[in-house]
Amino acid sequence: MPDVCIITGGAGSMGLGAAKAIGSELDMTIVVADVxxxxLDKAVAELRAAGIPAEGFKADVTDRDQVAELVAFAAAAGSVKGLLNLAGISPKGGPDYRVSCDTVFDIAVKGTVYFCQAASKAMADGGCIINISSTSPFLVPPGSMQEALYPLATEDFERFLAEMHAALEASGDEQMARNNAYVWGRRFIIWYTEWLACQVGRQGIRVVSVGPGVVDGPMVEESGLGLAKMSAVGRTGRPEELAAVYAFLMSDKASYVTGTNLMVDGGIVAALHNMKR
Ligand SMILES: NC(=O)c1ccc[n+]([C@@H]2O[C@H](COP(=O)([O-])OP(=O)(O)OC[C@H]3O[C@@H](n4cnc5c(N)ncnc54)[C@H](O)[C@@H]3O)[C@@H](O)[C@H]2O)c1
Structure with missing residues (x-):
């Protein structure tokens, strides 16, 4: 049975780069999931042409049943050892600028939680889960992201969602609420990663979050380019620079890395801290 890695948002720019690195360096079969x-068809064809065993599965990560079907599909293809949760949309609300703050929040948060729950059950013999945070929670004051509500997610996820949605809708106009949805969702993912790592660590499952800086792709906007310019390296990141880190974290070389958030941001957060000194 081959080792399998599921990559959500796997047809996106970081997803495809990650699929190439993980598939080739770690000799894993890649299950690419996307809406x-x-x-998806293009990504799978590109991976297979590069000699990487790959399957595509159309799934919306906010739908718990579709997530369960996808994990079952991956488990039938081999031994599920990896999960990389990259599905997401920009705080602008995607290409049509029409989605609600709840949708921005849910794609990041439901996508992460539903997959973590389903995949950690399927990972009987250990494995690695990588969730995606961002620099954005480090650009706003700590304590301003509804952190007190996060523990509720582990007790009553539906109530947690309802309370977060209500807080988002009360947090400002449509664009402000979408921005907050992105930032609060990414802050929650860091919190949830730490929590989950402690639940599954003794089963040999590692859970890590990675905070990309401004990485080339459709999500990059003017404000992001400004951040990239003031970062330590003074430029945007390339998807393959993130892919190398995902492949390392997914490998046995990172066997002692869990429950932490690794910023791969070209020094954006460091530059902000420096400005305050
Ligand atoms: N690019 C950046 O600068 C940056 C920085 C920090 C964090 N991130 C996060 O990293 C992730 C990947 O970013 P990217 O630059 O590759 O973006 P991208 O837009 O290229 O890829 C995201 C993919 O997610 C898919 N997707 C969206 N909604 C989905 C859903 N409901 N179900 C399944 N798939 C869905 C999209 O179809 C797309 O292929 C995103 O979660 C993003 O928020 C990106």
Whole structure:
């Protein structure tokens, strides 16, 4: 049975780069999941052409049943050893600028929690889960991201969602609420990663979050380019620079790395701290 890695948002720019690195360096079969069938077909064809065993599965990460079907599909293809949760949309609300703050929040948060729950059950003999945070929670004051509500997510996830949605809707106009949805969701993912790592660590499962800086792709906007310019390295990141880190974290070389958030941001957060000194 081959080792399998599921990559959500796997047809996106970071997803495809990660699939190439993990598939080739770690000799894993890649199950690429995305909402876009056309993008999925293209990604799978590109991976197979590069000699990487790959399957595509169309799934919306906010739908718990589709997540369960996808994890079952991956488990039938081999031994599920990896999960990389990259599905997400920008705080602008995606290409059509029409989605609600709840959708921005849910794609990041439901996508992470549903997959972590389903995949950690399927990872009987250990494995690695990588969730995606961001620099954005480090750009706002700690304590301003509804942190007190996060423990509720582990007790009553539906109530947690309802309370977060209500707080988001009360937090400002549509664009402000979408921004907050992105930032609070990414802060929650860091919290949840730490919590989950302690639940599953004794089963040999590692859980890590990675905070990308401004990485080339459709999500990059003017404000992001400004941040990239003031970062330590003074430029945006390339998807393959993130992919190398995902592959390392997924490998046995990172066997003692869990329950932590690794910023791969070209020094954006460091530059902000420096400005305050
Ligand atoms: N690019 C950046 O600068 C940056 C920085 C920090 C964090 N991130 C996060 O990293 C992740 C990947 O970013 P990217 O630059 O590759 O973006 P991308 O837009 O290229 O890829 C995201 C993918 O997620 C998919 N997706 C969206 N909604 C989905 C859903 N409901 N179910 C399944 N798939 C869905 C999209 O179809 C797309 O293929 C995102 O979660 C993003 O928020 C990106």
């Amino acid at each position: 876009s069938q056309a993008a």
